[in-house]
Amino acid sequence: xxxxxxxxxxxxxxxxxxxxxxxxxxxxxHADHRLHQWMIGTRTFRGNEEGGGTGVDDxxxxxxxxxxxxxxxxxxxxxxxxxxxxxxxxxxxxGENPPFHTxxxxxTHHPRPDLEMEGGTTFHFIDAxxxxxxxxxxxxxGDLDVRIGGGVDTVRQYLAADxxxxxxxxxxxxxxxxxxxxxxxxxxxxxRLAFESVTAPSGVTHIVGTRR
Amino acid sequence: xxxxxxxxxxxxxxxxxxxxxxxxxxxxxHADHRLHQWMIGTRTFRGNEEGGGTGVDDxxxxxxxxxxxxxxxxxxxxxxxxxxxxxxxxxxxxGENPPFHTxxxxxTHHPRPDLEMEGGTTFHFIDAxxxxxxxxxxxxxGDLDVRIGGGVDTVRQYLAADxxxxxxxxxxxxxxxxxxxxxxxxxxxxxRLAFESVTAPSGVTHIVGTRR
Numbered sequence: 001x002x003x004x005x006x007x008x009x010x011x012x013x014x015x016x017x018x019x020x021x022x023x024x025x026x027x028x029x030h031a032d033h034r035l036h037q038w039m040i041g042t043r044t045f046r047g048n049e050e051g052g053g054t055g056v057d058d059x060x061x062x063x064x065x066x067x068x069x070x071x072x073x074x075x076x077x078x079x080x081x082x083x084x085x086x087x088x089x090x091x092x093x094x095g096e097n098p099p100f101h102t103x104x105x106x107x108t109h110h111p112r113p114d115l116e117m118e119g120g121t122t123f124h125f126i127d128a129x130x131x132x133x134x135x136x137x138x139x140x141x142g143d144l145d146v147r148i149g150g151g152v153d154t155v156r157q158y159l160a161a162d163x164x165x166x167x168x169x170x171x172x173x174x175x176x177x178x179x180x181x182x183x184x185x186x187x188x189x190x191x192r193l194a195f196e197s198v199t200a201p202s203g204v205t206h207i208v209g210t211r212r
Numbered sequence: 213x214x215x216x217x218x219x220x221x222x223x224x225x226x227x228x229x230x231x232x233x234x235x236x237x238x239x240x241x242h243a244d245h246r247l248h249q250w251m252i253g254t255r256t257f258r259g260n261e262e263g264g265g266t267g268v269d270d271x272x273x274x275x276x277x278x279x280x281x282x283x284x285x286x287x288x289x290x291x292x293x294x295x296x297x298x299x300x301x302x303x304x305x306x307g308e309n310p311p312f313h314t315x316x317x318x319x320t321h322h323p324r325p326d327l328e329m330e331g332g333t334t335f336h337f338i339d340a341x342x343x344x345x346x347x348x349x350x351x352x353x354g355d356l357d358v359r360i361g362g363g364v365d366t367v368r369q370y371l372a373a374d375x376x377x378x379x380x381x382x383x384x385x386x387x388x389x390x391x392x393x394x395x396x397x398x399x400x401x402x403x404r405l406a407f408e409s410v411t412a413p414s415g416v417t418h419i420v421g422t423r424r
Contacts, residue, residue: 013407013419014395015227171383173407173419177399183226187389195225195385197411205409205417207225207385 002138003145003165006155007064009182010035010170010204016179017152024080027093029179035172038202056200060168069141071100072133074154075108078123084110091115092123100149103140105133107154130157152180159186167193167209214350215357215377218367219276221394222247222382222416228391229364236292239305241391247384250414268412272380281353283312284345286366287320290335296322303327304335312361315352317345319366342369364392371398379405379421 011017012035019031028035039045043052044062052058075081079090092098092115101120108125115123126133137146148158158164169182183189193209200206223229224247231243240247251257255264256274264270287293291302304310304327313332320337327335338345349358360370370376381394395401405421412418 013402014393014398171409171417173402173409175395175398175401177397181226183387185389186226186387189387190225190385195415197383197385197415197417199409199411199417203407203409205383205411 002069002141002143004134004148004158004163005068005145005166005168006148006150006158006164007168008039008061008170009150009155009168010038010172011182012172012174012176012179014175014177015181015183016176017150017155017182019176019179022076022080027080031176031179034174038170038172038200038204041202053202056198056206057202057204060170060206063168064147065101067144068102068147069144070102070137071104071147071149072130072137072154072158073104073106073149074151075106075110077149077151077154078106078108085112088112088115091117097121102144103137104149105137105140107133130154130161130163134158134163152182156182156184156186159189162192164193164209165211167207169207169209171205171207173203214281214353214355216346216360216370216375217280217357217378217380218360218362218370218376219380220251220273220382221362221367221380222250222384223394224384224386224388224391226387226389227393227395228388229362229367229394231388231391234288234292239292243388243391246386247382250382250384250412250416253414265414268410268418269414269416272382272418275380276359277313279356280314280359281356282314282349283316283359283361284342284349284366284370285316285318285361286363287318287322289361289363289366290318290320297324300324300327303329309333314356315349316361317349317352319345342366342373342375346370346375364394368394368396368398371401374404376405376421377423379419381419381421383417383419385415 019029021029041053042058042061043054046052097118098121106125111125195209197207231241233241253265254270254273255266258264309330310333316335318337323337407421409419
């Protein structure tokens with residue numbers, strides 16, 4: 001069966017996967033871009049242009065696309081709006097060619113029509129439990145894997161439901177102090193996922209959890 | 213001036229430096245010995261007996277004693293009792309020859325007479341602010357450094373007061389889910405401490421913060 005994977009999910013040393021106060025200008029609130037600096041410098045992130053890093057951080061960054069056939073994301077990853085949609089103008093943070101290139105299922109209590117973008121990404125807005133969304137995503141992914149794309153609450157829900165096979169978390173040595181914590185309510189997760197860690201010269205620590 | 217140092221301070225992946233429910237049999241509550249397995253296997257911890265590990269974990273373990281002239285600890289590190297002392301029978305968790313071998317200042321609202329142990333350790337019980345305790349410890353340490361020995365709340369107080377020069381934290385890949393968190397209320401600590409990290413084959417990640 002296809003795997004359910006989380007990739008490049010960055011948290012602060014004190015466990016916050018995003019800061020406080022998401023707005024359209026600040027998708028990660030007061031965390032700004034600090035959780036993702038390690039990735040921004042990689043060759044993969046820069047579209048393989050010259051000068052990007054090709055070390056540990058790049059290897060992890062690139063694994064994000066390997067064999068993924070669909071993504072599931074929470075609505076707060078898709079946009080800063082809350083509650084019913086005022087209109088359908090918002091098309092995500094990523095421009096007309098988002099970096100997913102697969103079907104993307106957006107979990108929301110306020111569905112809206114599918115949104116077909118360039119490059120193979122189509123956003124499907126569904127009001128569903130984690131299990132129901134995963135069933136749809138698996139069907140869309142075929143033999144390929146499903147990525148749980150975030151945000152924090154979505155990843156935590158899938159971890160709590162024991163639906164994650166591969167968890168890649170990146171610990172960034174900053175203390176955000178406030179925001180949303182990834183690890184809350186997951187006591188004993190090490191009984192389900194075997195953890196490995198490796199530090200990168202950028203200063204981050206990559207943690208990989210693999211289903212036992 | 214002498215430095216103020218924290219060594220071998222273990223926390224879970226979700227940031228807990230101790231579990232819930234400290235008792236005389238379980239100094240770390242439901243965490244049991246799981247936060248310290250990495251250290252128990254080292255040659256240093258085993259009193260240099262044959263067969264102990266001599267790698268990364270051992271190097272960090274041994275640095276605990278380098279040039280330390282006094283320790284400050286919270287009362288909950290000294291014992292499981294709370295409130296006024298019923299008697300003075302309790303002499304710490306460590307037997308008659310505790311592993312400190314220096315004066316140790318125990319922060320408590322309930323002072324009791326000094327306790328002179330074997331091997332150079334004397335416990336002084338003082339009702340003092342972190343700053344006041346540090347002044348006493350520095351005087352006792354002479355040219356040597358002062359160790360902040362824990363528990364969680366004591367280390368966090370000294371970090372909040374910006375009194376720590378060297379912070380060694382060990383992240384153990386387990387999720388305790390409950391207990392006392394080390395990093396709470398320390399937003400922006402990276403502006404005061406520069407962090408380095410290294411993983412050890414045991415699976416833990418050593419993090420060192422050095423005053424900028």
